[in-house]
Amino acid sequence: xxxxxxxxxxxxxxxxxxxxxxxxxxxxxxxxxxxxxxxxxxxxxxxxxxxxxxxxxxxxxxxxxxxxxxxxxxxxxxxxxxxxxxxxxxxxxxxxxxxxxxxxxxxxxxxxxxxxxxxxxxxxxxxxxxxxxxxxxxxxxxxxxxxxxxxxxxxxxxxxxxxxxxxxxxxxxxxxxxxxxxxxxxxxxxxxxxxxxxxxxxxxxxxxxxxxxxxxxxxxxxxxxxxxxxxxxxxxxxxxxxxxxxxxx
Amino acid sequence: xxxxxxxxxxxxxxxxxxxxxxxxxxxxxxxxxxxxxxxxxxxxxxxxxxxxxxxxxxxxxxxxxxxxxxxxxxxxxxxxxxxxxxxxxxxxxxxxxxxxxxxxxxxxxxxxxxxxxxxxxxxxxxxxxxxxxxxxxxxxxxxxxxxxxxxxxxxxxxxxxxxxxxxxxxxxxxxxxxxxxxxxxxxxxxxxxxxxxxxxxxxxxxxxxxxxxxxxxxxxxxxxxxxxxxxxxxxxxxxxxxxxxxxxxxxxxxxxxxxxxxxxxxxxxxxxxxxxxxxxxxxxxxxxxxxxxxxxxxxxxxxxxxxxxxxxxxxxxxxxxxxxxxxxxxxxxxxxxxxxxxxxxxxxxxxxxx
Numbered sequence: 001x002x003x004x005x006x007x008x009x010x011x012x013x014x015x016x017x018x019x020x021x022x023x024x025x026x027x028x029x030x031x032x033x034x035x036x037x038x039x040x041x042x043x044x045x046x047x048x049x050x051x052x053x054x055x056x057x058x059x060x061x062x063x064x065x066x067x068x069x070x071x072x073x074x075x076x077x078x079x080x081x082x083x084x085x086x087x088x089x090x091x092x093x094x095x096x097x098x099x100x101x102x103x104x105x106x107x108x109x110x111x112x113x114x115x116x117x118x119x120x121x122x123x124x125x126x127x128x129x130x131x132x133x134x135x136x137x138x139x140x141x142x143x144x145x146x147x148x149x150x151x152x153x154x155x156x157x158x159x160x161x162x163x164x165x166x167x168x169x170x171x172x173x174x175x176x177x178x179x180x181x182x183x184x185x186x187x188x189x190x191x192x193x194x195x196x197x198x199x200x201x202x203x204x205x206x207x208x209x210x211x212x213x214x215x216x217x218x219x220x221x222x223x224x225x226x227x228x229x230x231x232x233x234x235x236x237x238x239x240x241x242x243x244x245x246x247x248x249x
Numbered sequence: 250x251x252x253x254x255x256x257x258x259x260x261x262x263x264x265x266x267x268x269x270x271x272x273x274x275x276x277x278x279x280x281x282x283x284x285x286x287x288x289x290x291x292x293x294x295x296x297x298x299x300x301x302x303x304x305x306x307x308x309x310x311x312x313x314x315x316x317x318x319x320x321x322x323x324x325x326x327x328x329x330x331x332x333x334x335x336x337x338x339x340x341x342x343x344x345x346x347x348x349x350x351x352x353x354x355x356x357x358x359x360x361x362x363x364x365x366x367x368x369x370x371x372x373x374x375x376x377x378x379x380x381x382x383x384x385x386x387x388x389x390x391x392x393x394x395x396x397x398x399x400x401x402x403x404x405x406x407x408x409x410x411x412x413x414x415x416x417x418x419x420x421x422x423x424x425x426x427x428x429x430x431x432x433x434x435x436x437x438x439x440x441x442x443x444x445x446x447x448x449x450x451x452x453x454x455x456x457x458x459x460x461x462x463x464x465x466x467x468x469x470x471x472x473x474x475x476x477x478x479x480x481x482x483x484x485x486x487x488x489x490x491x492x493x494x495x496x497x498x499x500x501x502x503x504x505x506x507x508x509x510x511x512x513x514x515x516x517x518x519x520x521x522x523x524x525x526x527x528x529x530x531x532x533x534x535x536x537x538x539x540x541x542x543x544x545x546x547x548x549x550x551x552x553x554x555x556x557x558x559x560x561x562x563x564x565x566x567x568x569x570x571x572x573x574x575x576x577x578x579x580x581x582x583x584x585x586x587x588x589x590x591x592x593x594x595x596x597x598x599x600x601x602x603x
Contacts, residue, residue: 011455040449040451041448041449041450041451041452042448042450043448044319044446044447044448046315047459053461054461056457056459057457059455060455061448061449061455062446062447062448062449062455062456062457063446063455063456063457063458063459064314064315064318064345064446064457064458064459065345065457065458065459065460065461066311066314066315066341067311067314067337067338067341070307070308070311070314070338073303073307073308073309073311073312073314073315074311074312074314074315074318075315076301076308076312076315077273077275077311077312077313077314077315077316077317077318077319077323078315078316078318078319078446079315080273080299080301080312080315080316081273081299081315081316081317081319081320081321081323082319082321082447082448084448085319085447085448086448102304102305102307102308103304103307103308103311105304106303106304106308
């Protein structure tokens with residue numbers, strides 16, 4: 001029986017994430033995938049602003065900390081400077097789908113050969129639970145205290161579906177990590193996304209539906225239940241684009 | 250060296266950057282600097298370099314952050330409103346101790362302003378191109394040739410002190426054509442950029458490019474360390490031209506294209522028997538404080554001329570520190586002062602010679 005041990009894709013730093021938050025699982029999956037693909041030595045990660053801002057302390061590879069939302073632009077510069085590097089961003093929903101929408105969309109439409117790990121937990125975590133672009137209709141947050149009123153605050157945005165329409169996207173899949181079968185699927189998706197970059201296929205993104213028990217005001221188990229019952233119906237799991245055979249160009 | 254080219258300032262800037270080992274340029278169109286991008290887009294694909302037209306000024310400066318973090322010489326250029334957009338990225342680059350070169354071909358502001366030459370971004374360039382405690386090395390060329398000569402200086406100083414360098418030009422310099430000679434093309438020096446995120450290759454601990462320090466005393470110390478480097482820059486890197494200053498009683502102070510107008514006025518004043526001189530800061534940060542303070546000891550008065558409502562004049566007054574009077578003449582909004590206007594101001598100071 002294989003020994004269960006920590007991946008060399010992560011450092012020994014202790015995560016600062018809250019109990020029940022799924023960032024830790026996703027970090028581990030990204031670390032395992034980098035280890036298994038043997039790319040830790042040439043990986044350059046880009047950390048966002050948000051809960052994952054200190055990802056630079058956790059991933060065991062070279063890291064750049066980017067301004068809020070600008071990770072895909074920073075990653076673009078890094079990849080263009082040294083195409084042999086494997087460049088990935090790790091971003092939350094506020095970072096990727098609000099303040100950084102332009103950087104996300106344009107890196108994608110350029111077919112920038114980078115990999116984006118997108119954590120969608122329907123809320124701003126780091127700043128204490130404000131409405132995110134992905135906050136569901138009716139969802140209560142600090143800045144939607146009466147529930148998100150779409151007539152005032154707009155509709156929750158589906159990034160994977162939107163990005164899938166762009167010609168530069170080699171791979172876009174939405175996964176979650178709320179149970180073991182889904183964790184396995186998520187890891188396979190993350191591996192496929194990095195593999196696409198290794199083979200020069202174009203822009204790859206994996207959206208991970210994640211929990212935020214602290215800011216949702218739920219216990220971890222309840223948070224998992226809430227995600228399954230509320231987020232998955234609005235954000236269906238699945239592959240939205242796959243051009244990994246031929247590549248985008 | 251030797252061969253002369255007749256070239257537009259913006260194109261000369263681009264060629265000079267390439268000759269100094271800049272193989273990665275990220276831009277966005279804006280008048281009056283668009284020819285920089287156009288030139289880069291023509292040349293870079295042929296020499297294996299990167300030209301990328303970004304989706305915004307914000308993206309362009311962040312691409313510079315990404316590329317420069319990986320140890321290459323990277324550059325972006327813009328004009329006033331676009332530079333404002335870059336300020337977030339500039340602050341991160343400074344806070345991450347990453348070298349790069351930024352070009353501002355200044356135009357009239359505020360807001361969308363105009364597209365004619367201006368020097369109204371002096372405060373932004375020298376005091377606050379972004380949030381937080383930091384400085385840029387700011388070089389202010391006066392001729393197309395000097396733009397070319399200072400491009401190598403900008404990249405070298407940025408690398409040496411691990412900080413961004415800004416070329417502060419104006420629409421006049423960007424658009425004018427002048428004969429220029431270029432240095433031989435050279436590779437970026439293969440110096441030890443041991444901070445660069447080039448991948449560990451399994452041979453070292455990860456490098457982290459970062460400006461976040463949540464422990465206040467730690468952040469304070471990183472800033473103090475950075476300011477210790479700024480002190481070295483102040484001591485070693487001041488560049489200034491003194492013209493006809495030896496016996497001058499009226500000292501003018503001007504930088505960039507404006508200094509050429511003022512030089513003409515100084516010559517006209519000399520022809521009329523007025524002992525006028527010109528101090529031209531070439532670095533506006535670090536500022537030539539000592540040169541100006543020394544000149545103030547024996548000058549009857551100083552006249553600062555700018556294409557603004559008066560920005561550098563404050564640095565001159567700080568340097569003069571009451572040793573002599575400092576007056577100001579400026580045109581702004583894209584209006585270029587004429588030598589005759591400046592001469593009239595010199596005469597006012599000289600007094601009784603009119």
